[in-house]
Amino acid sequence: MNERKEEEREVLDAAMLAGHILLENGAEIFRVEETMDRICRHYGIESCSSFVLSNGIFTTAGNKREEIFAKVQHIPVSGTHLDRVAAVNQLSREIEAGSFTPSAVIERLDQIQQMSGKSKKMQILASGVGSACFCYLFGGNIKDAAAAFCSGVLLYWYVIFIASPHLSKLVGNIGGGALVTALCTIFYKLSLGDHLNYMIIGSIMPLIPGVAFTNAIRDIADGDYIAGSVRMMDALLVFFCIAMGVGLVFGLLHRFTGGGFL
């Protein structure tokens, strides 16, 4: 009897951990709930029910036969690591197919949580490449793209080493927008690029909250209105902050150069 209790507790812990990893790394609410349910069902816990918000999970279980279990976990939104989402998804598939013990599941989940993402160098480089590509797509020429590459690289250096560890989301994004605008203006003045606007458009792309925006829409479409609107709010706020940052630097330039610049 006690053993059974112990196992149930372990299963619920495993489900909670799986939900935690999924939610933290950019999965939709729907997927989090479904994966948790599936893990519980597979190990024969029928009474589990979970309520998932954009930054927290509430889980309870318990009826006449099963022990009562309740857990609330706050999950601050951090970066997006879709590889972890894919790995948990794969694991949940394997759980249904094979014979994992609950403790083996927890072990696997711990490994997934430790998965190292791409190195910082790679991320910074990717940001530069992405900026250059989008600068070119939105109308810039090769020279503009090269300048956008430089500012994209510097922007992500700022995001990784200054904004995400030290600054709040709002200030970090305003700073990012301002930094990009300032850098591109400098490049433009040194005539490293021909079109200031396209250079800035390309370089702000790494800041655009694509994940929050897309997930918000999907959550709302699934009927998870609370989580969806929180994520949408998050996305809109970031959009707004980027625009503020860009506007701030433009405004200052406008003032100091007497409007002749823009």
Place this chain on the structure above:
Amino acid sequence: MTAFCEMAVAALGTVAFALLFGVPAIYYPYCGLIGGTGWLVYSMLVQGFSEPTAALFATIAVIFLSRICAVRKQCPVTIFLISGIFPLVPGALLYWTAYYIVTDDTALAARTGFLAVKVAVAIVLGIVFVFELPQGFFRFAAKKNKQAIEEKGRKKR
């Protein structure tokens, strides 16, 4: 020719953002293809139609392909969707709005801002429409493996 050149650039850009979001490396080619196709559809349609219409159809193409890839590769659709939709998110319009506000061109700022909202709504509609299609519709894409097909049938999305 330029269209395909642009498509290649869009694909490269999509892959770069896929890397930022931590997509596993084996899925890069699919993400690139989806992003490139989305941009191709958008840039072709935008010549004859308004931006929101073009964005709507490009989104539909992106989500359709993403769901096919998700079924085929048996992994979350989010992986393809988030990076594939990136070229369509109205970042450029956002920039122009801020630019016009600062240069005191309020009328143009309002028009551009409203256009950005319309494009965003078009993307929303595209996502919602294609996710309404039942999972069974995408079963043709699954590998010819009976067990996998049955499993997919049980698992929605």
